[in-house]
Amino acid sequence: MSNCDFSPSKDEGSNAQPACIEVRGLMSKHGTTLIQFDLNFTVRRGDVFIIMGASGSGKSTLMRHMIGLDRPTSGQILYGGESLWQCVENKRDELMRRMGVTYQSGGLWGSMTLAENIAVPLELYTKLSPKEIRELTSFKLSLVGLAGFEDYYPSELSGGMQKRAGIARAIALDPHILFFDEPSAGLDPVTSRHLDDLILSLRDNLGATVVMVTHELPSIFAIGSNSVFLDTATKTQIALGDPRRLRDECDNPTVRAFLSRGEAKEAPTKTEPAHG
Amino acid sequence: MLFPITSIYSSRIDSIPDRRRAQIDSSTANSVKLDPTPEGTLRVTVAGSWSLENGLAPDLSLADHQQSKLVIYDASGVTAWDSSLIEILFRIERWAAQQKIATDRTGLPPSIDQLLELALASPPPLVHHARRRPKLLARLGLATLGPWRTSQDLVRFFGEVILAGGRLAAGRSEMRPADLFAAFESAGPQALPIVSLIAILIGLIMGFIGAVQLRRFGAEIYVANLVAIAMTREMGALMTAVILSGRTAAANAANLGTMKANDEISALQTTGLDPIEFLVLPRVLALMLALPLLVIFSDMIGILGGLVLGTQMLHLDWQLYFSQTQRSIGLPDVFLGLVKSVFFGAILGIVGCWCGLGAERHAQGVGDAATKAVVLCIVLILATDAIFTVITTIVGI
Numbered sequence: 239m240s241n242c243d244f245s246p247s248k249d250e251g252s253n254a255q256p257a258c259i260e261v262r263g264l265m266s267k268h269g270t271t272l273i274q275f276d277l278n279f280t281v282r283r284g285d286v287f288i289i290m291g292a293s294g295s296g297k298s299t300l301m302r303h304m305i306g307l308d309r310p311t312s313g314q315i316l317y318g319g320e321s322l323w324q325c326v327e328n329k330r331d332e333l334m335r336r337m338g339v340t341y342q343s344g345g346l347w348g349s350m351t352l353a354e355n356i357a358v359p360l361e362l363y364t365k366l367s368p369k370e371i372r373e374l375t376s377f378k379l380s381l382v383g384l385a386g387f388e389d390y391y392p393s394e395l396s397g398g399m400q401k402r403a404g405i406a407r408a409i410a411l412d413p414h415i416l417f418f419d420e421p422s423a424g425l426d427p428v429t430s431r432h433l434d435d436l437i438l439s440l441r442d443n444l445g446a447t448v449v450m451v452t453h454e455l456p457s458i459f460a461i462g463s464n465s466v467f468l469d470t471a472t473k474t475q476i477a478l479g480d481p482r483r484l485r486d487e488c489d490n491p492t493v494r495a496f497l498s499r500g501e502a503k504e505a506p507t508k509t510e511p512a513h514g
Numbered sequence: 515m516l517f518p519i520t521s522i523y524s525s526r527i528d529s530i531p532d533r534r535r536a537q538i539d540s541s542t543a544n545s546v547k548l549d550p551t552p553e554g555t556l557r558v559t560v561a562g563s564w565s566l567e568n569g570l571a572p573d574l575s576l577a578d579h580q581q582s583k584l585v586i587y588d589a590s591g592v593t594a595w596d597s598s599l600i601e602i603l604f605r606i607e608r609w610a611a612q613q614k615i616a617t618d619r620t621g622l623p624p625s626i627d628q629l630l631e632l633a634l635a636s637p638p639p640l641v642h643h644a645r646r647r648p649k650l651l652a653r654l655g656l657a658t659l660g661p662w663r664t665s666q667d668l669v670r671f672f673g674e675v676i677l678a679g680g681r682l683a684a685g686r687s688e689m690r691p692a693d694l695f696a697a698f699e700s701a702g703p704q705a706l707p708i709v710s711l712i713a714i715l716i717g718l719i720m721g722f723i724g725a726v727q728l729r730r731f732g733a734e735i736y737v738a739n740l741v742a743i744a745m746t747r748e749m750g751a752l753m754t755a756v757i758l759s760g761r762t763a764a765a766n767a768a769n770l771g772t773m774k775a776n777d778e779i780s781a782l783q784t785t786g787l788d789p790i791e792f793l794v795l796p797r798v799l800a801l802m803l804a805l806p807l808l809v810i811f812s813d814m815i816g817i818l819g820g821l822v823l824g825t826q827m828l829h830l831d832w833q834l835y836f837s838q839t840q841r842s843i844g845l846p847d848v849f850l851g852l853v854k855s856v857f858f859g860a861i862l863g864i865v866g867c868w869c870g871l872g873a874e875r876h877a878q879g880v881g882d883a884a885t886k887a888v889v890l891c892i893v894l895i896l897a898t899d900a901i902f903t904v905i906t907t908i909v910g911i
Contacts, residue, residue: 348876360566370570377601380633393876412566412596439632443625444596 242488244479245279245464255282257318258415258447259304264313266299273299276474277313279466286441286448286461288481291468292496297451298342298419300468304449305417306334317415335363338408338446339417344400346392352379352403353388359410378406382436398429402436409440416440418450422457430454434461455499459485467493545591546571546602548579556582556615558606561591564599571602576609585610587621600629607634671868675798678790682799688787693796701762701797702804706811708761709754713812716749717741717819725828734828738835739842741820746847750813752899754805755858759891763866766797767887770870771880779871789871798863805859806852813851846911854902861894 257280264277273296281287289297302308304315306322315322317333325333339345346355356375360366366374376388382402392400401421408416418437422430438461441448452458458465458481465484467477469492477484477493485497544562551557556579585606592599603622607630610617619627648656681687724740770793773779782789817839824830866887873883 349878364566364569366566366569373570373605374566374597374601377597377604377633380604381629383635385633393874393879409597436632439628443629445625 241475242477242479242484242490242493244477244483244487255284257281257316258283258285259449260314260316260319261304262314262316264300264303264315265311266296266303267311268299272473274468274473274475277466277468279475279478281447281449282464283447284441284445285464286437286450288458288462288465289449289451289468290453290458290465290481290496292470293453295468295470296473297453297468301417301419301449301451305337305339306330335411336414337417338411338413338415340401340404340408340419340421342419342423344392344397344404346400346403346407348392351389351391352384352395352406355392355403356407356410359407363411375406375410378410379403381409381440382406383432398425398433401425401433405433405436405440409444409446412444413446415447415449418448418452420452421450422452422454427456430457431460433457437461453496455497458497467496544568544571544599546574548574548576550579550582554581554583556585557588558585558603559588559591560599560602561589561593563593564595566596566598568598570598574602574606576606580613582615585615585617587617587619589622589626592623595626600626600633603630604633667872668865668868672864674790675794675864675867678788678795679799681791682795687795688791689795690792693792694800697797697800698804700765701758701800702807705758705761705804705808708757709808709812710815712753712757713745713750713815714819714822716753717745717816717821718823720744720749720816721820721823722827725823729828734824735830735834735838737820737824737828737830738838742817742839742843743847745813745816745820746843746851748851748899750809750816751805751851751855751858752895754808754812754855755862755895756892758801758805758808758859758862759866759888759895762801763862763869763887763891764884766863766866767870767873767883768880770867771873771883774871774873775875775880794864794867794871797867798860801859801863802856803859805855805862809851809855810848813848850902850906850911854899857898857902858895861898862891865891865894 259281261277261279261281265275266273266277277300289300291297299308303310304322309323314324317336320329320333322330322333346352347358350358353372353375356378357371360371360374364371372388376385379385379387382405384399384402384406387395387399387403392403395403405418405421416437421437422433425433434457437448437450440446448461450457450462462481464479465477465481466475467484468474469476471492476490477488481497484493488494488497544564545560547559547561549557549559587603603626607617611634619630622630647653678687682689721737721741724737725734728734728736728740770779773793779789779793782792821832821835821839824835825832869883869887869890873879
């Protein structure tokens, strides 16, 4: 089986942005079951990096390794050259604080209002006064289109609103790196599109790097600038690079089937790489 | 270049600034100045290094500038920024919109402008949730009606479970025997260790209290009567039910509450399965079967506790203690405890499941349901026990 590697470092050489996250030889096991092995990829600063693959291929597990929740069986995850897992606990906490994470089902704390949810990281890690925190939380909620919903509880909101509130909490501390687990799953196309725009806007304007687990093809092609494809059969990565290029040029049947919703064409046509 | 900063803070990926590093390099504090011009233009000058760690800008005296006709910005002195800067600009923009003052944001770098645009585009909510506490009188009314509605609802649920039981007796039920066995195992055999521990302690404690009093009259042997009657008529059933309300009723409430939050209950209904027959009935029946068995066990262990105390502390002969126990209680006493325990089992099962099915669909709701289940079960069990005591006194059992 031929693997595709269209990672930018090979094409663009020195033009590429500095590496933000490097994953080196990562292996992940659940008990004795192998989930993924030999994962090697680099997320560069300013990327919208997509982790894709079929259901059950270990995308969310990989993300949990990258955000410091679960220790991988072996291998390295480097943030700006610093290892996330081979360091003292304090160092890992510090690295984790620079990340903003949103979870598949929102992950908002149900016993707190939206304002309180967003205020928690601000109270913990800044010296802002309660009044300043109040102002900043209502600004963050405005950013995700939820102005005026400060005093609502998560259970009073629709799924899309909960996702957006999760993003507001993730960006509370202006993190360097944003992780999204299935941000647009279960949302209508229009809301999903707004969410894509929001993610791009945050990336461009706050200068953050985005890592996203998703299998929503429209989102992948609209905002993905780099990606890794996890395969369920071989339990390793089988494609790397710009998802639009993978769709047009990758000759691996699994990747092509995935990126064309199973309607795989014949031999790959050599077209210009679709760089947006 | 009119505003040199725009080239630094361009929104293109290849020139994303490292905001944090800039903060460290620059020691200039942030500042915001409002300069009104005679023509009615308000010039907002922001400068310096903006970071959440330095706190937000203080209150601006915007009210002094209500006569302004236009707000313009100058951000050329900004060396580094994060959301603390955008927040202050957002505050000014919102104020200007309220006062119907035009703003000209060309003085801001495009990335700041776009974030502002994003925040301002957020539509105001249709209805603003005013989370006011109801007035005292309204609270009083709600507090009075609350328990009444709760009891109506609970009685209706009791009725539904009884009807489901009737369908089971008629052989037209969807209940799966496997569910009944699983519920029985968790309510019965798995509760044996804790029930035994509590029963032996209760037997010892009652024996001790009795011994201290009876010894003064030289009537130590009546400790056997005291322990045997109290265990069989009251304490065996009562203590076991209280233990199971914390063990099984709370577990049922949390279990069904989580199932509801996960839409598992809805899935049962759409599949055509009645949640009461499918989920509630096996749990209720399991408790009605398990509780009497546990009570027999608990009675025996409790009497054994009294025996241990009588022989060890009061130095009574164990055979004497035994025959005194036999003489003091009869079958009616034991049956009274068992009949009660069947009722207690029904209460535990029904109330626990009712709390679970009525839980709100979030983590807090599941916790509340478990709490409510335990409190309500204990209250109802004690109330039922009191009713039984009154009835047996009148009837003379």
